[in-house]
Amino acid sequence: MGWYLGDGYIGKPPRTYQLVITADSAYPLLIARCCEAIVAAVPGRVANVNPHPTQNSVRIASCWTRWPDAFPQHGVGRKHERPIVLEDWQQAIVDEHSWAFLRGLIHSDGCRTTNTFKTKLPSGRVAEYSYTRYFFSNISADIRGLFCATCEQLGLRWTKSNARNISISHRRSVALLDEHVGPKA
Template sequence: MGQPRGQGFQPTPCPRCDGAELDEAAYALLLGWYLGDGHIVAAKRGVYTLQIANDEKYPELSQEVAATMRLVKPTASPCLRGGSTATRIEVRWKHWPCLFPQHGPGRKHLRKIELVGWQRDIVARYPEQLVRGLFHSDGCRFVNWATRPIVGGEIRRYDYVRYMFSNESEDILGILTDALDLLGICWRRPRRNAIAVSRKEGVEMLDRFVGPKK
């Protein structure tokens, strides 16, 4: 059915401009995806397109991103566009820059990326969701190995699960480590652009709300 006569198009209200309700848990998850593999592109007539890229090997995660976009913008109809290696999930809205004030010209690692006060408040309430979005966008879970001597001088190999997040933005790395600190998860920095979680208790906690990609 079309719009009733005399009733024109009704724009989706903005949580920031119009006081519309915001699903904060979904927003924290989408924020993680945006910081990792998302960007906002200006379209026509003041409309913006939020694009999240996801490896085409993980279609269930692409569907999760689309569902999360619908929770943040309830009237959204996400478009999934396939590519040679990645799927782009897209939704248009005039108010994406309101919800993601980190939007700006140039690549994220070449400019300052800071959460504003209301974003920090949401992350404080839903750090697990932010961490899930970050690790599933620019991170991975894999089995690493190491060796150690045992009695008699024998060298034994052992395997352990490790989470790794890589990003060229110092600010985004800091946003992740702040959230890990909130959760009490120990992390370390094995190289300049990476954060790793290797301790058993931290891995077990991440497994509860991040887990392997699928």
């Protein structure tokens, strides 16, 4: 679900539907995990990985006639231009598998980074500090809302950095994300 909301869409080739998730080819482990998630969600489905001819990305695709039932958020146009609301049965799955949902969102539209800054102390000495933080960025207010609600459910402290970015830098929250999500690999 997280990968679909981040970098996925449902296309309509002849006679079926196709779930397509675009991923950066620099992260082969994430590509493999995305394929595993598709196969786990719908046993018997195959996830095909096709390199983009000119960009450093791949298309992870899986055909199935029921993809629109699995993702009723599917619709015409961009996700940030239409409401994205989970059905009750989807919310129950997200509640049960919150870390997996958050992992999919962060690995599609997020990152783990180290913030380093310098500050002048009252003594006159310049000190340098570093801390790890996670970012999640999405244009859709609904998708950001799902991300933040899931963070709150898991006890993660988040802040809104700007109109489309959510930051998690609290030490305990970062430690939990490192344990359950981890950096892109």
